[in-house]
Amino acid sequence: MRNIGTVIKKEFARFFGDKRLLFTSCIMPGLMIYVIYSIMGGAISTMINCDADYVPQAYVAYMPDSVRNFFEGEGVILESVAPSDAEAIISRIADKDADICVVFPEKFERETADYDVLAANGKPAPNVEVYYNSSSPPSSDMYGKVMAALDGYEKSIANKFDVNRPEGEAGGGYDLATDKDVSGRVLSSVLPLLLIIFLYSGCLAIAPESIAGEKERGTIATLLVTPIKRSELAIGKIISITVIALLCGLSSSLGTLLSMPKLLGAGGTGELGIQAFYAPRDYALLVIVILSTILVIISLISLTSAYAKTVREASLIASPLMLAVMLAGVSGMFGTESRAAYYLIPIYNSVHSMRGILAFDYLPLNAATTALSNLGYALAGGFALARMFDSERIVFTR
Amino acid sequence: MKEFLVVDNLSKTFKLSAKQRKIEKTESKRKVAVNGLSFSAREGEIFGLLGPNGAGKTTTLRILATLIKPDSGDAFLNGKSILENPGEIRRKIGFLTSELKLEEFFTPNYLFNFFSALHGIEPERRDRRRKELFGIFGIDDFAEVKVSAMSSGMKQKTSLAISVVHDPGFIIFDEPTNGLDVLTARVVTDFLAALKAEGKTVILSTHIFSLVEKLCDRVGVIIDGEMMRCGALAEVKAGRDMEDVFFDIYREKKGEIA
Numbered sequence: 003m004r005n006i007g008t009v010i011k012k013e014f015a016r017f018f019g020d021k022r023l024l025f026t027s028c029i030m031p032g033l034m035i036y037v038i039y040s041i042m043g044g045a046i047s048t049m050i051n052c053d054a055d056y057v058p059q060a061y062v063a064y065m066p067d068s069v070r071n072f073f074e075g076e077g078v079i080l081e082s083v084a085p086s087d088a089e090a091i092i093s094r095i096a097d098k099d100a101d102i103c104v105v106f107p108e109k110f111e112r113e114t115a116d117y118d119v120l121a122a123n124g125k126p127a128p129n130v131e132v133y134y135n136s137s138s139p140p141s142s143d144m145y146g147k148v149m150a151a152l153d154g155y156e157k158s159i160a161n162k163f164d165v166n167r168p169e170g171e172a173g174g175g176y177d178l179a180t181d182k183d184v185s186g187r188v189l190s191s192v193l194p195l196l197l198i199i200f201l202y203s204g205c206l207a208i209a210p211e212s213i214a215g216e217k218e219r220g221t222i223a224t225l226l227v228t229p230i231k232r233s234e235l236a237i238g239k240i241i242s243i244t245v246i247a248l249l250c251g252l253s254s255s256l257g258t259l260l261s262m263p264k265l266l267g268a269g270g271t272g273e274l275g276i277q278a279f280y281a282p283r284d285y286a287l288l289v290i291v292i293l294s295t296i297l298v299i300i301s302l303i304s305l306t307s308a309y310a311k312t313v314r315e316a317s318l319i320a321s322p323l324m325l326a327v328m329l330a331g332v333s334g335m336f337g338t339e340s341r342a343a344y345y346l347i348p349i350y351n352s353v354h355s356m357r358g359i360l361a362f363d364y365l366p367l368n369a370a371t372t373a374l375s376n377l378g379y380a381l382a383g384g385f386a387l388a389r390m391f392d393s394e395r396i397v398f399t400r
Numbered sequence: 401m402k403e404f405l406v407v408d409n410l411s412k413t414f415k416l417s418a419k420q421r422k423i424e425k426t427e428s429k430r431k432v433a434v435n436g437l438s439f440s441a442r443e444g445e446i447f448g449l450l451g452p453n454g455a456g457k458t459t460t461l462r463i464l465a466t467l468i469k470p471d472s473g474d475a476f477l478n479g480k481s482i483l484e485n486p487g488e489i490r491r492k493i494g495f496l497t498s499e500l501k502l503e504e505f506f507t508p509n510y511l512f513n514f515f516s517a518l519h520g521i522e523p524e525r526r527d528r529r530r531k532e533l534f535g536i537f538g539i540d541d542f543a544e545v546k547v548s549a550m551s552s553g554m555k556q557k558t559s560l561a562i563s564v565v566h567d568p569g570f571i572i573f574d575e576p577t578n579g580l581d582v583l584t585a586r587v588v589t590d591f592l593a594a595l596k597a598e599g600k601t602v603i604l605s606t607h608i609f610s611l612v613e614k615l616c617d618r619v620g621v622i623i624d625g626e627m628m629r630c631g632a633l634a635e636v637k638a639g640r641d642m643e644d645v646f647f648d649i650y651r652e653k654k655g656e657i658a
Contacts, residue, residue: 008517016505220501224562227465227495228518229487394468395415 005230009238010245013212017246027207028246031200032253039261048139058144059100061091066110072151072158078144080104092133101141104148105131114159182279182362189262190338190361194353195331196258197251201292202327204250205299209243210316213307213387222397236304236388240380243300244293251296279362287359287369294376295352299327301383308390338363345371348379404570404601405441405464410434410473412459412625433459434470435625441603441618446596448616448633449605450646456625457605458497461574464603465495477570491519496563497574498556504548508539508558511547512565519566526565533561536594537587553584560591571595574605589615609642621646623653 018024062080073080083091085105094100107113113128130152134145166176179187216222225235303320310316327349333339334353338361345351351372358364390396412434416424424431434456441447449457462468464475466486475482482489502511509530516526534540537557547555556576564571573592577585592615595602606612612619613633619642620630628649629636637645 004520005518008514012514015510016503020505216503219503221503223467224501225518226467227490227493228515229491229520230518231487394462398462398468 003234005234006238006241009230009235010242013239013242013246016212017208017242027204028250028253031203031250032255032257035200035254035257036261039258040264043261043264056140058102058140059094060102060104060144060148061088061100062104062106063088064106064108064110065104066106068111069106069151069155072155073148075154076147076151078147078151088133095133095135095141098135098138098141101134101138102144102148103133105133119160185279186361186363190357190359190363191335192262193258193360194334194356195328197255197292197356198295198327198331198334198349198353199324200254200258201247201251201296202299202324204254205243205247205296205303206317206320206324207250208246209300209303210307210310210313210320212239212243213304214310214313214316217308217310217397218312222391226391226397231388232391233385233388235391236384240297240300240304240384240387243304244296247296247300248293251292284359284362287364288356290373291352291355291359291369294373294380295349297380298348298352298376298383301380301387304387305383305390308387308396339368342368342371346375348376351375402443403440404443404478405447405603406476407437407439407460407464408474408476410437410460410463410470410475412456412463412468412470432625434463436473437622437625437627438473439620439627439630441601443601444596444599445617446592446602446604446615448612448619449603449622450607450609450612450619450642451605451622452607452650455622457622458574459625460622461495461497461572461603461605465493465572466490467495491566492568492570494563494566494568494571495574496559496572496576498576498578502547502555502559502562505546507544507546508534508561509543511558511562515562515565521566529565529567533564536591537561552579553581556580556584557587560588564595568600570601570603572603572605575607576604577606577608577611609646613637613642621649623650626653628653 058079060078060080061083063083063085065080065082080102083103085108088103088105091100091103095103107128107130110128110130117127119127132145132148132152134148135141136145216225226232302323303316306319306323307313307316310319330350330353333350334357338358339345339350339354342365345355345368351368355364355369355372358368411432413430413432416426416429416431420431421427421429437456437460439447449460451457459468463470464477464482466482466489469483477489477492480488506514512530512534513526516529521529534543537560539554539557539561542550542554545554547558550558560576576588576592580588589611592602592604596615604611604616616633618631619633619636621628621636629645633642636642
């Protein structure tokens, strides 16, 4: 046991004593994620949303009086123009010099009043032309408002039934999802994939250096001629790398969580007050699942690192595994696994347990199966690693 | 004098990869590294293992250091089988080879503490030992310099100090002066002589004849994994120069030198 502590202390001294390594593998990923996601969020927000002070260049030809109120209701102010000017305005919209142009039929009100769907016999209904430019955010924004106004008008002249009338029995509260549910759904579809990738990347940045690096430099043989047991060396390595990888994963996760409201807020989801929704038990479960996942990943990469001759070879061998990890991560974007046996599959079980916890939709049995099976795989990996350290073919001739 | 190390009929073969077979220009899938090797070393003497590159010296020493296992045979250190008691043997031996490296990130001070801890040495004894060994090798001047910034001589001195941190009674040196400048090589040979004076048993592998003649009490000449001659230095030399004796043995085994 004492030797395990000695190995852990040495690994920590190596990692935390090397400021460059500490910065590049632990601090930089989180910082980069925060900065990149925040910039992305800002950029998307600029693309989607318009400047509040912007006055849209909106025009209308043959504006019917009966529609005017609907436009005003949507906050759309249209400048009336002669139909002959419409062509020039449409050209300006294409050049993004104007935003929208609505052209009504000349006798719109009479034509709509005369039009009978049942008696039309294939004759098309009066057509309102709405010219806009979808690549221009103000134009797109105006198009949405104009369409809402026209939909409102259409309903007013041919209303046969309502859907979710605001003053209905439910008092407008037809969507029964709470903010908590919405927040959970959004986070659970994105975070498990990101977390599993960050965790794997964090482990991949450290484990090959710690094990294949020792082989490559010849320092592992120096260790093996001391009285340390191979199992102590394997356990010491796995524990220290796990703690370091956990810190790296934590940094990446923190970067993601802090930037997520900015990123999602840009898509119209608004600010996500996630900390208000998750209870300490959820966080505790998440930490247990993450920790057990890191143990599995570390065991896996440690074994490939022990097999490889150099750090580069170890990274090359471990890289294809990233694809499998990403596939498992993607599988978590489309729903939570309900079959209990699937929680025995490493990585896949972690992704679905994380998804379940984040979506407030998990069975304690599945989370427990994940944690315990991962622990079992990690122990088996540690045992195999100790055996590999005992193999002269692995330590000397590989 | 009591026989401290008894090596009994050690054999070891290695599997050759396709690449290795190509390099070695052989069709054989296995290479015999050590073939029925037997010798013994007495307490307080330096035993020299002399042979060309690829003779099986390093393999023999790695087996004695419990780093690899023989296919057959055994060795006994003070009566204890190295196969049955590898953990105990590791506590009693020191092993130094030019192939064993130190972590470049650390300083001699840190590494000395680290290896002392692995050997279970108490801090007080460790500090006494550090003072003694760092003094012998002049490590105090660069005790806080990272290995990455040290010369090969400084590294070898640090490796020497670390290999005997636990004051072992039996020390294995595999070509300890390889690649060293004359001054550092002298420090190493002086240290070997001092170990002998302290009554330690040393196994020294080398292909430097003068080193054998200067330091060793007994010598074994190993070629192609087989012990060709073994005995007291004077007996093996029979009044001749060690180099001439070695080449006569070599011709006897391999024919004319190409």
